[in-house]
Amino acid sequence: MYGLFWELSQQRRIWEAEMAAGDAKADARYANSRAIELERAVETLVMINMAMAKLLHERGVFSEQELETKVREIDLSDGKLDGKVRLDPKPCPQCKRIVAARRARCLYCGASMYDARP
Template sequence: MFAPPNDHSPVSRRADGPSRSGEAAVAELQHEVERLRMVTEALWRILREKHGLDEQELVRQITAIDLEDGKFDGRVATQPPKPCPKCGRTLSKSRPRCLFCGEPIAQDPFQR
């Protein structure tokens, strides 16, 4: 659903020369954040209206995620790389298979 930026993305990092300003990149990111905020709110409304969840539950879950790194700071902790379950070497977060032994790795859609 939320594909990472690629070479065609307006927010991808590449050497575009002097025509691409930092302000334009920030404006694009702000627009993208606003769009994601709307998607998140729409998903929340669906959960609230169709499944009867309340705001308290949402706030509890947000707080729990925030506190997973032991700090209540409005930020999500990055997760350290995990070892391969087959060979024990460190896995790359961006690859669906172990680089060393080829073991397929189940992807966590919320991995950071």
């Protein structure tokens, strides 16, 4: 009797482990496909940025040196020259609630996060 109970409990453990392994495999596949999608999106953004920079440079809007200086200035805006920009959450210009800096519109009232005032 005890042997049967032990056997059933072992079978259940095996089944649970197989389910968990299946879930982990599905999660890994999903994460991998998201990484590929993001990689493609980044490549597209890089290409668009390069095209815009080239056009603006060709039209004499700014030189490559000015672009590099501006990139460095923006990189340093968070206090670190590390090729990254850390955007801190900021208050909505209208309702003053704190909103993630990457948002173009306030999550709460829908106002533009870019202050129209000069």
